[in-house]
Amino acid sequence: MSVAERAATRTALRPWGWVALAAAAWGGLFVGNELAWDRLFFGALHWEGRLGSAMHFFLYDTGKILLLLTAVVFAAAVLRSFVSPERTRAILGGWRQGLGNLAAAGLGAATPFCSCSAVPLFIGFVSAGVPLGITFSFLIASPMVNEVAVVLLWGAFGWRVAVAYLGFGLAIAVAAGWVVGRLGLERWVEPFVYEVTVSGAAMAEGRRPSWGERFGIGRAEVRTIVGRVWPFLVAAIAVGAVIHGWVPEDFFVRYAGPGNPFAVPVAVLLGIPLYSNAAGVIPLIEALAAKGLALGTVLAFTMAVVALSLPEMILLRRVLRPRLLGTFVAVAALGILGVGYLFNAIF
Amino acid sequence: MEIKVLGGGCANCRALQAMAEEAVASLGIEATVEEVTDYAAIASYGVMRTPALVVDGTVFLSGRVPDRDEVRRIIQGIAG
Numbered sequence: 001m002s003v004a005e006r007a008a009t010r011t012a013l014r015p016w017g018w019v020a021l022a023a024a025a026w027g028g029l030f031v032g033n034e035l036a037w038d039r040l041f042f043g044a045l046h047w048e049g050r051l052g053s054a055m056h057f058f059l060y061d062t063g064k065i066l067l068l069l070t071a072v073v074f075a076a077a078v079l080r081s082f083v084s085p086e087r088t089r090a091i092l093g094g095w096r097q098g099l100g101n102l103a104a105a106g107l108g109a110a111t112p113f114c115s116c117s118a119v120p121l122f123i124g125f126v127s128a129g130v131p132l133g134i135t136f137s138f139l140i141a142s143p144m145v146n147e148v149a150v151v152l153l154w155g156a157f158g159w160r161v162a163v164a165y166l167g168f169g170l171a172i173a174v175a176a177g178w179v180v181g182r183l184g185l186e187r188w189v190e191p192f193v194y195e196v197t198v199s200g201a202a203m204a205e206g207r208r209p210s211w212g213e214r215f216g217i218g219r220a221e222v223r224t225i226v227g228r229v230w231p232f233l234v235a236a237i238a239v240g241a242v243i244h245g246w247v248p249e250d251f252f253v254r255y256a257g258p259g260n261p262f263a264v265p266v267a268v269l270l271g272i273p274l275y276s277n278a279a280g281v282i283p284l285i286e287a288l289a290a291k292g293l294a295l296g297t298v299l300a301f302t303m304a305v306v307a308l309s310l311p312e313m314i315l316l317r318r319v320l321r322p323r324l325l326g327t328f329v330a331v332a333a334l335g336i337l338g339v340g341y342l343f344n345a346i347f
Numbered sequence: 348m349e350i351k352v353l354g355g356g357c358a359n360c361r362a363l364q365a366m367a368e369e370a371v372a373s374l375g376i377e378a379t380v381e382e383v384t385d386y387a388a389i390a391s392y393g394v395m396r397t398p399a400l401v402v403d404g405t406v407f408l409s410g411r412v413p414d415r416d417e418v419r420r421i422i423q424g425i426a427g
Contacts, residue, residue, distance in 0.1 A: 085395040085410075116357035117396045117410065119386050124395035196390045217411070224412070315355065318386055 015212040026071060033063035054245030061237045061283055066230065068155055069148060069279055070222055076147040077221035081214045083111050085121060092130045092138070097181050101137040104130075105173035108141030109166075119315050126189065127196040133181015140332055141173035144307035149278035153302075156286040157295070164343065165299060172303070172335035179331050180324075188324035232280035240287035247291050263297045264340035268333055271304025275312075281305050295347045300340030308332055348378035348425060349404075353389045354397035356382075359412050363398040366412075370419045376426045 037060040041047050047055070088107045095103055118139060125135040145166055154162035209217070285298040308329055317325055350367050354360025364382055371378045383389060383401075392401060396410030400421065407421045 089395070116355050116359070119355065120389055120397055121395050123386060123390040124393070127390060192387050193390075196387055220411075220414070 012211070015210075015215045019215055026067060030064070030067050033067065034060065037063070050245040054241040057244045057287075058237055058241035061240065061286075062234060064155065065152065065233060065237065065279070065283060066226070068151055069229070069233070070226055072147045072151045073222050073225045074218040077218040078214050080111065081209060081217050083107075085111060085124065088138075089125055089128055089130060092125070092134055093128060095134060097131065097133060097178060100131065100134040101174045101177040101181070102170075104134045104137035104177060105141040105145070105170045108138040108173060109145035109170065111142060116315070118312055119319055122316070122319050123193050123196055126193050131181055132186055132189065133177045133179075135177075136180045136328060137173045137177025140176055140307055141170060143312075144173065144303055145169040146278065146306075149282070149302070149306060152278055152282040156282055157289070161295065161299075161347070164346075165302075168299075168339040168343070169303065169307075172307075172332065172339060176328075176331045176335050180328060183327065185324045185327060188321040188327075190319050190321065193319050229279045233283065236280050237283040240283045243284075243287040243291060250292050263294065264300050264337055264344065267297045267301035267340065268304045268337050271301045272308045272329070272333060273310045274305045275309035278302065278306055294344045296340040296343030296345070299343055300336050303336045303339065304333065307336070348376060348402065348422070350378050350380045350422065351383050351401040352380065353383045353392060353394055353399040353401060353409075355386065355389075356384050357397065360398040362412050363400060363418070366415055366418045367400065367422070369415065370422045374419065374423055374426065376422070378422070378426075 037056055041052055041056040045052070088111055091107065092100060092104055122135060122139065125138065126132060149169075150162050150166055153165050281302050285293075285302055289295060289298050313325060313329065316328075320328070350371065352360060352364040352367055354363070360382070364380065367380045371380060389397065389399070392399065392406055394406060394409045398412065399409035400407045400413075400418070402421065402425050408417075
């Protein structure tokens with residue numbers, strides 16, 4: 001190997017070195033977080049009262065969730081640098097209803113987007129000939145089934161619940177998109193969507209990013225996402241901590257346990273207008289579930305908050321007539337309701 | 348030079364807009380920076396993720412907020 005070649009190899013390997021170092025530091029912090037708070041509260045201080053238990057919950061959970069979030073957002077951003085909506089659209093254009101909804105839901109889960117991109121994505125898909133129902137499967141799956149929700153649910157409730165959320169989330173996206181497609185509501189899309197013609201604007205020559213650049217994208221994404229959600233996260237954990245320390249153990253069993261048939265619909269109705277991502281909801285529902293709120297109710301609330309939100313509906317109103325928007329929300333909400341009841345029956 | 352920032356007025360779009368204006372000012376070149384918020388117009392560029400940066404009709408990036416240097420490099424590259 002020549003000197004120049006060796007130098008090139010070293011440059012190519014350097015980003016991996018940094019990632020390995022960061023991963024090791026992350027592992028140390030993750031293990032240390034639990035040990036440190038346990039030792040401090042239960043070992044050194046013997047602080048086991050309500051306030052102590054609430055403080056322990058708050059500090060331990062804040063550390064754990066911030067660490068999980070950082071790792072997941074980084075990994076997902078690096079993986080996502082391999083997927084583009086242009087390629088997704090090209091794949092989905094050729095599918096029929098049914099299997100196409102399944103493909104759209106799967107790709108939606110793999111390509112999250114900021115809710116401010118919902119409208120350009122919708123126009124891009126529909127104007128390129130992707131059927132309406134398939135586009136909806138994508139739009140539902142993308143915010144609902146995402147890495148942050150799955151990993152946080154895993155951390156809070158174990159892998160069974162995380163896998164069930166993933167599976168049911170995809171099922172809702174497939175079913176709701178399929179129903180919307182079957183209803184034949186194309187005439188309720190704002191007509192300008194079908195009149196959009198791409199003016200043939202040139203795209204700058206795309207080249208494959210290097211691993212160093214992909215890791216850079218991951219780092220930037222961590223800064224943006226964690227920077228944006230941490231106040232909500234900390235607030236949610238603080239409320240969770242209060243619930244943890246002061247709400248009686250069987251509080252929700254009495255008022256909203258599995259026996260109460262109204263618990264799920266109320267959770268869905270409460271969740272729809274709220275806008276938050278999974279990071280802001282899951283610490284809260286972890287505390288609610290610990291006090292006896294049924295898991296299906298809790299998951300239905302999460303799905304409603306994450307998948308349907310008032311700001312996104314206001315945006316989508318620009319391309320969807322109220323009737324179609326209403327149908328979309330109603331079909332998705334019914335799916336979530338069904339999953340809530342099903343979950344309560346299973347777990 | 349004609350620079351356009353495509354986006355529905357979200358925080359990311361404003362950030363990109365500010366970077367573009369800053370780059371133009373610091374490079375001292377003749378350029379207009381325009382914000383495009385109309386969805387039909389955004390779609391006509393074939394852009395599906397906002398914000399996007401368009402210089403003289405070419406889409407240079409979409410779906411992410413770049414760092415200052417990258418915006419500078421793109422604009423400098425066109426200005427030649």
